[in-house]
Amino acid sequence: MKGCMREATVPYFCNAQLIVDVVIWLTIGSPVLYLYLMGSPYEAGFFCDDTSLKYPDKPSMISDALLTGVAFGLTTTALLMVEVMNRLERKYKKSRCLSGDPFICLKGFGIFLFGFVITQLFTEVLKNTLGRLRPTFIDVCRPDFSRINCSQGYITNYTCTNKENLTNKLRTIHQSFPSGHAAFAMFTTMYLVLYIQKRLHITYSHILKPTVQAALFLLSLVCGITRITDHKHHPSDVVAGLIIGSIVACAIFHSLGTKFLNDTKHEKSSKDDEEDGNWVPNINGCQTPLPLLQNEFDVSGRSPSFVLKQPIKISTSVTV
Template structure:
């Protein structure tokens, strides 16, 4: 390689040790670095911006509609998976799965490395925050009406218009809150779908690489994977049955969440490979041996 670089007139890069991570404090055995604080601050900024987008503080593009359009004529009947339920489960499900996989790998709570749990949760939170932000930005830019738009917005210009007539400007006159009236035009694409599928695929990767078969048994891995996939299916498909989204909103959100999770899986793997010598000789699709038997074999 050096000869090739010499012919091209390029100096061969000199290897060097990366700078050590600056540790700010130690909380219950978990080292908190400047990188952790920076990640937290960015997450707070992203969350704040997302809230401003979701609650209409930053106005969305107002799209017109065809008078009497049946795809916007459904009645609002509530939500199976509310944003509050999604938010709580989006924290508890990853935490439960990550702790469970570490417990199955080490066969003891005392042997679980808290830093490992924090690392996986941190990556998950960052990923969810970015997915949520991009989803909210897309909602505001597109401004697509929800299936229950006529019911929850009750546009003033739709009262006396002719069926099939295109209405370009309108004002919502329903008795719903201003936040909900703004939300009636934030359909594309589904945030429930993008978030739930990001978490599901991310956790499937964690389950795959951290759950050693000889320790956990052969049924526990597909069982845990089926749990997270079922959860994501419930979160996404309920948006169609509740008439909160069109099917293409759910499909696009699901694909966006899956693609984002695959990217984050590669990022997590690269970080693991740099910090865990047991990972360096393994490919992305293979398990990470964590049991005593595997360690002795290596």
């Protein structure tokens, strides 16, 4: 049947484009991983009367492992469910051509991985460059105030005396700005919101898409709030992380998502329906099914002697 595209076959993965993209991804990801595990942040100083650095240290409600697992699991589930719902929608409407590429989920997940690395690159570079102290700095470091002259104002020469904390924790107290949790959570949320907006095509509900999108935004905001209530970040750190995640998600989706996530089969089918003559313009300029148009002009069941090719414009004038 004209207009129906054949179902996509398994693509040839070992091509030059994929190899180049993977090499670039690894080239960016390797330094990001190094900065995350062994980065040496700038050791900023502090003021003795700075109360924003005197919060008690406590465990995080959302750990790095939990955030990563939820983000990747939620993204995988969402991408799969969108394509499944699209396929069910097409079968329900009995479309001539089933919409959706079987490998669209892999494309979407690949774009997500690239955006994840870019988000982490921005956050890790800023963390290690600025070296802002976390709200729990005094409790984690426990500087020896007997050797500090607070009258000097900004203190840069100090020694941490807390031997209970591991070296990694003493390193991360200089990595407050921006919030990596907030950036990653907002990137995941914004990417899924844009993906759902572009890829999900359903007619049985008008509020399903905005409801899911609002729920995703709420999850990212809750993640950011917990970083403040857990005393891991200052409010400005979380706001900056949310902004970074949003900007990266929008930029990545605009540059890659709009190109590789197009519903080409659905668009092709709709265009070919018009070319095949199944839809023709009526006298009002709107599209009308041809069988209905035939019934309007020939109630006896005989074939009409003409078919409208162009809209008929009727103009009236009144002469006084």
